[in-house]
Amino acid sequence: xxxxxxxxxxLVRLDGVEKVFHRGTEEIRVLSELHLEVxxxxxxxxxxxxxxxxxxxxxxxxxxxxxxxxxxxxxxxRIDRMSDRALSGWRARxxxxxxxxxNLMPTLSAERNVELPLxxxxxxxxxxxxxxxxxxxxxGLAHRAKYFPRTLSGGEQQRVxxxxxxxxxxTLLLCDEPTGDLDRxxxxxxxxxxxxxxxxxxxxxxxxxxxxxxxxxxxRTVHLDKGQLGDEPAK
Amino acid sequence: xxxxxxxxxxxxxxxxxxxxxLLTILVAFVLFGLLCAIKQGLIGGVELxxxxxxxxxxxxxxxxLLPVSYKxxxxxxxxxxxxxxQTWFGGVYxxxxxxxxxxxxxxxxxxxxxxxxLLPPAQMKAWLHTRTGAIVGRKTAERLKFxxxxxxxxxxxxxxxxxxxxxxxxxxDGQKKGTxxxxxxxxxxxxxxxxxxxxxxxxxxxxxxxxVKNPAEASEVAKRVDGEFENSPAETKTEPEGxxxxxxxxxxxxxxxxxxxxxxxVFFTILLVTGSTMSQAVRERIGELGVLKAIGFTNGQxxxxxxxxxxxxxxxxxxxxxxxxWLFASHGDPTGGLLPLFHLPTVDLLIGAxxxxxxxxxxxxxPAVQAMRLRVADALxxx
Ligand SMILES: Nc1ncnc2c1ncn2[C@@H]1O[C@H](COP(=O)(O)OP(=O)(O)OP(=O)(O)O)[C@@H](O)[C@H]1O
Ligand SMILES: [Mg+2]
Numbered sequence: 001x002x003x004x005x006x007x008x009x010x011l012v013r014l015d016g017v018e019k020v021f022h023r024g025t026e027e028i029r030v031l032s033e034l035h036l037e038v039x040x041x042x043x044x045x046x047x048x049x050x051x052x053x054x055x056x057x058x059x060x061x062x063x064x065x066x067x068x069x070x071x072x073x074x075x076x077x078r079i080d081r082m083s084d085r086a087l088s089g090w091r092a093r094x095x096x097x098x099x100x101x102x103n104l105m106p107t108l109s110a111e112r113n114v115e116l117p118l119x120x121x122x123x124x125x126x127x128x129x130x131x132x133x134x135x136x137x138x139x140g141l142a143h144r145a146k147y148f149p150r151t152l153s154g155g156e157q158q159r160v161x162x163x164x165x166x167x168x169x170x171t172l173l174l175c176d177e178p179t180g181d182l183d184r185x186x187x188x189x190x191x192x193x194x195x196x197x198x199x200x201x202x203x204x205x206x207x208x209x210x211x212x213x214x215x216x217x218x219x220r221t222v223h224l225d226k227g228q229l230g231d232e233p234a235k
Numbered sequence: 236x237x238x239x240x241x242x243x244x245x246x247x248x249x250x251x252x253x254x255x256x257l258l259t260i261l262v263a264f265v266l267f268g269l270l271c272a273i274k275q276g277l278i279g280g281v282e283l284x285x286x287x288x289x290x291x292x293x294x295x296x297x298x299x300l301l302p303v304s305y306k307x308x309x310x311x312x313x314x315x316x317x318x319x320x321q322t323w324f325g326g327v328y329x330x331x332x333x334x335x336x337x338x339x340x341x342x343x344x345x346x347x348x349x350x351x352x353l354l355p356p357a358q359m360k361a362w363l364h365t366r367t368g369a370i371v372g373r374k375t376a377e378r379l380k381f382x383x384x385x386x387x388x389x390x391x392x393x394x395x396x397x398x399x400x401x402x403x404x405x406x407x408d409g410q411k412k413g414t415x416x417x418x419x420x421x422x423x424x425x426x427x428x429x430x431x432x433x434x435x436x437x438x439x440x441x442x443x444x445x446x447v448k449n450p451a452e453a454s455e456v457a458k459r460v461d462g463e464f465e466n467s468p469a470e471t472k473t474e475p476e477g478x479x480x481x482x483x484x485x486x487x488x489x490x491x492x493x494x495x496x497x498x499x500x501v502f503f504t505i506l507l508v509t510g511s512t513m514s515q516a517v518r519e520r521i522g523e524l525g526v527l528k529a530i531g532f533t534n535g536q537x538x539x540x541x542x543x544x545x546x547x548x549x550x551x552x553x554x555x556x557x558x559x560x561w562l563f564a565s566h567g568d569p570t571g572g573l574l575p576l577f578h579l580p581t582v583d584l585l586i587g588a589x590x591x592x593x594x595x596x597x598x599x600x601x602p603a604v605q606a607m608r609l610r611v612a613d614a615l616x617x618x
Contacts, residue, residue, distance in 0.1 A: 055612070064529060064611045085533060092531025099615065103526045107244030117530045119237050164530075 009076065011204050012038035012061060012172065017070035019056055030056050032227040034070070043198040043205045045215035048224035054208040055176055057224065061206060062095045062174045063087040075171050092120040096165030100177040104149040104157055104164075111136065111145040114163045121168065135163040139193055155186025162193060166203065173197070175207040179214050191217045238536075242544050245516065253548070256512045260552025260594075261559070263505045264587060267498055268560020271583035274494045276574025278480065287316075287450040288348065289457050290479035291443040294470040298323075300439035301469050308463060309445060314456040316448045319344040322426070322441035326389035326399065328379065334570075335375045336418040337389065338441070339426035348446050351410040358383065358405030366425045368404035372416030374567070374575065376406045394426075395433040417568075417575040444476070502590065505549075509598040513545045517602035524606050525614025534607040541606050545599025546592060553591025557584055 019031040030053035038044050048054050059065040060072055063079045064087075072080040079090060096117075104113045111132050118128045136142050139159040149157055158178060165173055175194065179187035195217050197203040207218060215221045222229045246253045291309070293299035300322070309318045324337040342362050346352065354362075354370055362368045371381050381387060385403045390396075401421050409416045423440075430436055447456045457473035464471045474482070517524070524537060532540075563569075564579040 059612045062529070088528070088531050088533040090531075091529065095531075097526075097529050099526070101522075103522065103615070105241075105244065105523055105526075107248050108240070112240060112244075116527070120531050125237075 045218035264556025546595030
């Protein structure tokens with residue numbers, strides 16, 4: 001990342017990316033000849049109609065899937081040809097995910113959920129606890145540490161999800177419709193939080209959303225349609 | 236071990252299901268333990284059998300008797316170091332439930348051939364002096380509260396349908412842990428005198444035990460013995476003591492095979508039960524596994540998590556089951572004498588432990604691989 005900063009390149013760079021799914025004999029070309037650059041410290045909103053490939057694109061950036069063609073470079077590292085195994089480790093080091101449906105482990109308390117990514121690091125128990133406490137405090141849920149997901153409201157669960165996403169201090173925070181399942185008030189709280197993380201902590205965030213209200217909080221918005229990105233929504 | 240709470244949490248998720256699966260496994264392993272103990276009770280003597288001992292019985296069947304005169308002829312056969320005979324007395328002490336074996340023997344000959352029965356010299360002396368004297372094994376003495384000096388009445392349905400009185404002159408111990416100390420031995424001269432007066436079974440004994448000079452020659456000696464009595468009215472069948480005990484137990488059937496068949500059926504059922512529990516457990520949390528993978532858990536780590544879960548189930552269930560079986564077996568023969576060697580051997584405990592781990596791996600491996608193969612993007616879609 002520092003090397004990247006030194007030569008001033010973008011934190012995220014996709015070049016000529018193509019993604020084709022196969023369903024039986026049918027080919028589904030979701031992304032084609034796609035270019036995207038995201039600078040460090042940006043808060044990018046990714047919009048587009050349902051089925052346009054937003055999640056697919058986010059998965060490519062997060063190293064959850066391989067592009068059919070093209071290159072994906074994150075913080076100076078080519079991840080498009082990394083093995084699955086290497087990608088696991090890479091994700092653990094660089095990416096924080098926040099999903100639409102919170103995706104917390106129902107069997108674990110809030111703090112145990114937030115701790116999960118830290119289990120993959122070499123941190124000791126005391127350090128892990130400290131990181132968890134910091135992350136939970138950042139999302140304003142220190143007082144809910146011992147609660148189990150089912151006893152938390154949707155907004156609180158999503159904030160626990162965000163705490164889990166940022167607890168390892170990742171290079172990049174990827175959010176797939178983080179407010180998609182929340183009412184306006186809870187959604188606003190989550191957006192405030194993301195915005196604060198971006199402005200105060202300098203976190204680079206890419207957020208998929210359907211909601212213009214949400215994208216308004218971002219520093220830049222791009223629209224995905226017919227496999228291509230544009231600055232304006234397609235007509 | 237920092238992942239322990241993850242595994243534990245998964246097991247706690249469906250408490251009833253986990254409990255029922257555990258119970259099924261536990262019951263299966265109790266069954267395993269008890270069957271092993273029964274098998275041990277039936278054929279355990281085979282392992283303890285003297286390598287230098289041959290049993291000579293009537294060729295037709297063990298219940299046919301042999302002439303006592305054979306003894307002198309056997310002693311002359313090359314390779315024979317000693318001969319002793321025993322006869323099934325089949326008496327009942329107070330109640331048929333108090334079953335234990337009684338045999339008339341010639342004390343010095345008998346004790347010379349069975350050194351695993353330890354009798355204090357003073358008691359041996361007393362036995363030689365007391366015509367109606369009998370020695371009884373520690374286990375039976377303790378069970379039926381026999382003491383040296385007691386007069387014990389034993390009803391024999393075979394020998395005269397009358398009550399015989401014996402004086403307990405000694406209590407013997409076993410030299411090895413598994414030595415059977417449930418039998419009672421009394422003097423053949425006393426036995427012979429009484430039965431002669433009854434005119435029943437005169438001059439006949441049940442079977443002979445031969446000690447050979449060189450165990451390596453045992454089968455040669457056995458052939459010589461059977462050759463000696465060929466074409467006589469009572470032909471013999473001579474075999475190593477271990478084979479004899481095996482044959483004795485095999486009257487009930489091929490014990491090992493029966494036990495193996497029952498256990499195979501039991502463990503196959505367990506395999507299905509645990510296997511379906513595990514695949515259900517994995518299927519219902521595909522999404523969560525996807526999240527773990529997104530976070531950076533490797534395929535290997537997910538595999539290990541699922542396997543640890545299934546192994547924990549089978550090892551805890553199996554361990555509790557084996558412990559219960561062991562506890563039960565440690566109280567000794569539950570049949571009151573029919574299975575004197577009833578106990579759960581350490582070997583079988585270890586085999587049981589091995590099976591429980593194997594069950595965990597086998598039942599966990601398919602769901603685990605399923606979890607491992609999961610494509611994160613697909614899994615998240617399924618949340
Ligand atoms: N593994 C897959 N196999 C086949 N087709 C897939 C696969 N993943 C995605 N697709 C298809 O790719 C297209 C884009 O899917 P994607 O989930 O990226 O859309 P999206 O923009 O995130 O939609 P939404 O707004 O509904 O979440 C869809 O038509 C989808 O059916
Ligand atoms: Mg989507």
